[in-house]
Amino acid sequence: MWADRAVRALWETGLTPxxxxxxxxxxxxxxxxxxxxxxxxxxxxxxxxDFRERLAKLCVSLSEEARLNALGHTMAYGQLSSAIRTRHALGRVWRETPSLATTEIAPPIIVVGQMRAGTTRMHRLLAADPRHTGTRFCNSHYPVPAKPDLRRFKAGAALAVARQINPWLDTLHPFGATRTDEEIGWLAGALSPATFEAQWRIPSFVGWNEAHGADPVYAEFARILRTDASVMGDAARPRILKCPQFSEDLPALLRQFPDARLVVTHREGRALLDSSVSLVASQMAFQTDYADLVAIEAEWRRKLALRDERIEATLAGFDGPVARIDFDALGANWRREIAQTYDAIGIQLTAEALEAMEAEQALSANSAHLQHRLQIAQFATS
Structure with missing residues (x-):
């Protein structure tokens, strides 16, 4: 790949160590x-x-297991140094204005489910309701507030570069700098494996995280959410939260937001595994020369089973409102599924909300994301 060759040439010529x-x-x-x-x-x-330990273990896993190429090494370096920088910048914000981290917020609505199981669609439909709010992509990946707020421009530039490096990007997920998006940037900033295990082979770090517990990660997550709600002026509206990692860490998340409503998506069959493998394979393909499709499939079969088990174990002890959504049913008749969701979590579905959801549906109708099913075949034959 051109980007990998360019980085390697910089190292070999001594222009950049x-x-x-x-x-x-x-x-x-x-x-x-x-x-x-x-x-x-x-x-x-x-x-x-916890953050220091996560950093140390992730670095060991990257060095000993990931087998990164020059581009992958550079991306890992960039992401980890950025996480440290963001953590300090947020700490400075809270040192100067402590009240931001304790802003009172409306109880959130949390979309829980496996990646590729309709979580993004459900997330954006719920966030389209004018009575709700969602996290902008730029706020997820650049959580530190500043004046003037240039985050949308930084995110737009970052997406433009990412699209040059990874031509599959928009088939993986429908991106936009200011579109409602998952809070994966906040988790990555606390060194949750959420974004890292989809890019790199890091089994020792993933295994440690699964056994270690995630309360420190979600304590940081909650402070960022409260800060974001204060800065964006939407603390009184329920935030629609979504990230597939929640399915693995749901008890820790609910300890931060015990009054949350849950919307749980589910997708049956081989298609879920194939789509998950496709996403991971396309991310790994340009960061290592040793991506193994068989190994990726085995790992994500294990991971999906683990997340299903953890979702059901948590729900068995949760007494708050829960709506369950089937992926195929959502595709067949999203209005019916939305109506059932609102009824299950105790919210009135208004004509204004449906109108806003229709607009969201129209925006997604021609998404490049619809081509995602072709990626697994492209990867397997490349």
């Missing part, structure tokens, strides 16, 4: 320009230690 994916070096780069207190502002000691 290969940056080490090493915790101490990354910390030095990511914390540059910040105060020592910014690491700890708003966070307890367990959370501080």
């Amino acid at each position: 290969k940056p080490p994916v090493d915790p101490e070096y990354l910390w030095k780069i990511g914390s540059r320009g910040f105060e020592t207190e910014d690491e700890r502002s708003g966070r307890d000691e367990i959370e501080v230690e």
